Amino acid sequence: MGCVNFSDLTQFLEELRRDHLLVERRLVRIVELEFGYWSSPARYKHLIVTARIGQDILQFDRFYGPLTGHHEHDRPYAQAMSSHLVQLQESCQELGIETRRGVLEEVTVLA
Numbered sequence: 001m002g003c004v005n006f007s008d009l010t011q012f013l014e015e016l017r018r019d020h021l022l023v024e025r026r027l028v029r030i031v032e033l034e035f036g037y038w039s040s041p042a043r044y045k046h047l048i049v050t051a052r053i054g055q056d057i058l059q060f061d062r063f064y065g066p067l068t069g070h071h072e073h074d075r076p077y078a079q080a081m082s083s084h085l086v087q088l089q090e091s092c093q094e095l096g097i098e099t100r101r102g103v104l105e106e107v108t109v110l111a
Contacts, residue, residue: 001055001056001057001106002055002056002057003056003057003059003106004056004057004058004059005059005060005061006058006059006060006061007060007061007062009060009062009084009087009088012049012058012059012060013087013088013091015058016028016051016058016091016092016095016097017091017095019053019058020095020096020097022053022054023051023052023053023095023097024051024052024053024054025052026096026097026098027051027097027098027099027100028049028050028051028088028092028097028098028099028100029049029050029051029099029100029101029102029103029104030047030048030049030085030088030099030100030101030102031047031048031049031101031102031103032045032046032047032081032085033045033046033047033048034046040066041068041069042065042066042067042068043065043066043067043068043069044063044064044065044066044067045063045064045065045067045077045078045081046061046062046063046064047060047061047062047064047081047084047085048060048061048103049061049088050103050104050105051097051104052104057104057105057106060088062081062084064077064078064080064081065077
């Protein structure tokens with residue numbers, strides 16, 4: 001059991017296409033987070049996409065930012081995240097895979 005991580009959406013989607021018939025429950029989980037640090041006014045957006053393929057978890061993990069609250073500065077980050085979400089939705093639809101909110105995590109049980 002392992003986790004295969006990607007920070008490049010194209011690579012993640014290539015891997016998903018190769019193994020799309022093996023995606024458990026024909027389901028990809030997507031979660032969008034926003035957070036900041038107490039020591040900085042900047043905010044960050046975080047996109048995590050997960051799917052189980054056999055014993056492994058396939059994961060796309062990407063941060064967008066820093067977001068400063070200034071529209072001109074933040075626009076490229078917002079556009080990149082929006083574009084990635086559209087690509088994910090369209091690719092999953094083409095492959096017959098459902099998308100739902102949430103994140104899939106591996107749980108290790110110690111004996």
